[in-house]
Amino acid sequence: MIMAICSSSDRGIHVDKTEHNSREGGARSAAFRLALAARLKGFSAEISAEAEQTPVRPYRPDRALFPVPELVLFALREGMGWRWYGHGEKVLWTVRGTIDGQRVAFERQKFGFTIFLPKDRADLKARVEGQLRAALGEVETYLSEFAEAQVEAGEVVIANHFSEFEDRYRFHRELADAAHRFKLEPHDDIVGAQGDAATHSGFISRDITQRMNRMATVQREAFFHSTAMIDAYFSCLEHRLILLRAFTGRPFGPGEVLKLLKMRWGDKLKDVLGLPYSTEAAIIIRRMRRIKERIRNPFSHGGVENDKGSIHFHLPKIGMIPTNFTRFGDSIRFSVIPVGADDHAGVCETFDALDALLSTGALASPHEFVRWGVDPNFDAAHSAEYAEAIAEGPEVVDAFIEAWSRRWENFQNMDF
Secondary structure, eight states: OOTTHHHHHHHHHTHHHHHTTSHHHHHHHHHHHHHHHHHTTTEESOOOHHHHTSOEEEEOOOTTTOSOTHHHHIIIIIITOOEEEOOBTTEEEEEEEEETTEEEEEEEETTEEEEEEETTOTTHHHHHHHHHHHHHHHHHHHHHHHHHHHHHHTOOBOOOOHHHHHHHHHHHHHHHHHHHHOOOOOOOOOOOSSOOHHHHHHHHHHHHHHHHHHHHHHHHHHHHHHHHHHHHHHHHHHHHHHHHHHHTOOOOOTTHHHHHHHSOHHHHHHHHHOSSOOHHHHHHHHHHHHHIIIIIHHHHTTTOOTTSTTOEEEETTTEEEETTGGGGGGSTTSSSSSSOHHHHHHHHHHHHHHHHHTSSGGGHHHHHHHHTTOOOBOSHHHHHHHHHHHHHOHHHHHHHHHHHHHHHHHHHHTOO
């Protein structure tokens, strides 16, 4: 879970208070509370003195039942008026009330969402889970409009998974490198036990076949790892560009965050690098487009090539002819091994050049935010913070990242 989800959830939890500014919003909030009360029949914010003395036992429900525990807090605190308590020892929040007069509580603990039920009322487990899940449907319906408005306004956070994408790319690259470097041991003459020519010839023939099969297997594995590496890099690039765009500090207008997410990687590059491209950038991007068209797309889209190289037509009395004619010489299927050692080396060189382009110059500081795992906020206030830190220099950027990392660790460990 990203650290910023705490603050984002807090903003969402109070959405109905802003809606009270309008008659329509007030009516909608009232309707929501009525629907919630119907779903949570028997749930009450009142706790009698007798109920307070009832011993309770904690248990953790299946995570799949309540994947977003904050919605439970919203339903019970905002919708039902239950008492709640803030940070505690390894506890983010607690909300307390009763069910048919029996004391119950719900907590967001470090090790998971926890429900407290009376020790002698195990029968309440199925009821609590069932009613709460039904109530969350009402919560989602009520919050959906607000969520869309937040996204439109750019009041959102996107989790930084750059290291995961990068590690997947590096994993396949290392395997591809090793496979492409593979060399067979020099051939040793083999002589039969009797030393006769027939036996000798048989041993040699069998050895050559085994060596050829081994080499073919390694080349095939190298091809598989190279294509996996390329696909992983493009995925990493898409994610990386979204993060970099946020950390440049340029503010987003209404709807621009969604527009960014829908952009193709080439358009994201234009947004991050700016136009016109430098000569170096133009060369790198041209190489990237060739890798995408020649290798990545055919293997990511079922073998379909954009210039119709995957389609053949029957020429009477001649045979099957590729629809792209002599351009088939540039097709990924022209060679028996689609991605050989030279292709792989060229791809890696291009990827390394693009990595350098996205981590130096004006993007040096944004790259630091990305590589250290900071989760970007896309709202105007945070954009201004990123821009200010970058303007003040690398030391201020480092201090910003260090402070963010401490807050993140405290949140993850619930050390308040």
